[in-house]
Amino acid sequence: MVNDKKGAILIISGPSGCGKSTLLKEVYKDIDDYYFSISSTTRAPRVGEKDGVDYFFISKEEFLKDIEAGYFLEWAEVHGNYYGTSLKPIEKAVSEGKLAIFDIDVQGHDIAREKLNDLITSVFITTPTLSELENRLNKRATDSKEIIENRIKNAKDEIKHFHKYDYFIVNDDLEKASKQLVSIANITRIKSKLFDPKLPESWLD
Amino acid sequence: MVNDKKGAILIISGPSGCGKSTLLKEVYKDIDDYYFSISSTTRAPRVGEKDGVDYFFISKEEFLKDIEAGYFLEWAEVHGNYYGTSLKPIEKAVSEGKLAIFDIDVQGHDIAREKLNDLITSVFITTPTLSELENRLNKRATDSKEIIENRIKNAKDEIKHFHKYDYFIVNDDLEKASKQLVSIANITRIKSKLFDPKLPESWLD
Numbered sequence: 001m002v003n004d005k006k007g008a009i010l011i012i013s014g015p016s017g018c019g020k021s022t023l024l025k026e027v028y029k030d031i032d033d034y035y036f037s038i039s040s041t042t043r044a045p046r047v048g049e050k051d052g053v054d055y056f057f058i059s060k061e062e063f064l065k066d067i068e069a070g071y072f073l074e075w076a077e078v079h080g081n082y083y084g085t086s087l088k089p090i091e092k093a094v095s096e097g098k099l100a101i102f103d104i105d106v107q108g109h110d111i112a113r114e115k116l117n118d119l120i121t122s123v124f125i126t127t128p129t130l131s132e133l134e135n136r137l138n139k140r141a142t143d144s145k146e147i148i149e150n151r152i153k154n155a156k157d158e159i160k161h162f163h164k165y166d167y168f169i170v171n172d173d174l175e176k177a178s179k180q181l182v183s184i185a186n187i188t189r190i191k192s193k194l195f196d197p198k199l200p201e202s203w204l205d
Numbered sequence: 206m207v208n209d210k211k212g213a214i215l216i217i218s219g220p221s222g223c224g225k226s227t228l229l230k231e232v233y234k235d236i237d238d239y240y241f242s243i244s245s246t247t248r249a250p251r252v253g254e255k256d257g258v259d260y261f262f263i264s265k266e267e268f269l270k271d272i273e274a275g276y277f278l279e280w281a282e283v284h285g286n287y288y289g290t291s292l293k294p295i296e297k298a299v300s301e302g303k304l305a306i307f308d309i310d311v312q313g314h315d316i317a318r319e320k321l322n323d324l325i326t327s328v329f330i331t332t333p334t335l336s337e338l339e340n341r342l343n344k345r346a347t348d349s350k351e352i353i354e355n356r357i358k359n360a361k362d363e364i365k366h367f368h369k370y371d372y373f374i375v376n377d378d379l380e381k382a383s384k385q386l387v388s389i390a391n392i393t394r395i396k397s398k399l400f401d402p403k404l405p406e407s408w409l410d
Contacts, residue, residue: 130408160405162397190374192370200365
């Protein structure tokens with residue numbers, strides 16, 4: 001008997017404003033057994049915050065050791081506290097047969113690929129054009145002009161890496177793009193690479 | 206503006222009796238713009254048969270030339286007539302932006318991979334166990350004992366190649382397996398490899 005409950009990783013990248021969060025909500029509705037990546041931090045929990053829910057609260061020592069060991073896909077120091085995305089909880093989720101989902105930038109994708117290539121399915125999401133991205137960022141009106149300009153600059157750099165991703169979604173129609181992302185999430189765990197090469201023998205049982 | 210209507214190929218393999226035809230019906234309901242591979246033959250059309258619908262009716266000369274050129278993924282001579290699956294109409298469908306779907310054996314998959322690797326997404330479908338396959342073949346009661354035995358022998362050989370396929374579906378639950386196959390069909394045409402590497406430049410327009 002063949003077991004097809006495999007752990008795997010789904011990586012989503014794409015410029016800020018391309019609609020990632022909206023699309024991810026559709027995935028959560030459709031997929032069981034997923035783990036959405038939670039950041040780690042060295043700052044103290046605020047009132048009501050829970051370890052493993054809001055953040056993984058870890059010591060500065062552990063954080064620095066894990067940076068050294070290459071576990072962090074991205075990290076930053078802000079006002080003396082460290083924040084970042086560690087591969088540790090992701091590996092744990094995968095070992096439990098879950099689909100680990102995370103939204104990370106292109107550098108983080110490169111690092112994850114180096115470490116866990118066979119487990120990963122990745123998607124680059126974008127608007128149909130740069131000007132459409134500008135429109136969406138301006139419409140949101142939540143960010144300052146400087147932040148928007150910075151996001152646009154990053155977007156121009158990020159899209160140069162689309163070819164490193166397995167799939168490419170042009171989010172010009174929410175229904176179509178949701179269906180595509182949900183489909184990708186659906187099959188991330190049935191990649192042949194995830195199955196034991198000795199499967200043909202056990203299949204004979 | 207980025208165009209995401211790409212032509213691509215979806216290859217399905219798996220032992221006779223694993224439920225391929227039933228699963229494919231779900232794909233046809235869900236996908237637009239598909240082309241299901243039609244066999245080519247050198248025999249004369251029977252009354253009511255149409256070229257490009259029932260078969261591609263081609264001359265023996267053309268058939269032999271295309272075997273020579275490596276266009277045939279599989280072929281056989283039966284009572285002096287040739288039958289086979291040619292890559293020619295598949296390439297045409299892809300150039301028209303369609304999803305070409307075909308059901309072929311593991312040798313055919315190998316040949317298609319050699320010729321058109323980047324365009325292909327492939328799926329190996331099987332029952333959870335060999336004994337379940339035997340049950341299904343016996344239940345159908347449409348085939349002689351010899352044919353069933355031959356199918357089981359082939360199945361044991363075929364499953365050894367599951368690792369060459371992109372995806373692996375265990376058809377133990379029709380609803381789950383249909384959803385998986387439809388999902389694969391849905392995203393075959395948004396593989397990053399299918400997009401022009403110069404896309405980041407045109408995205409700036």
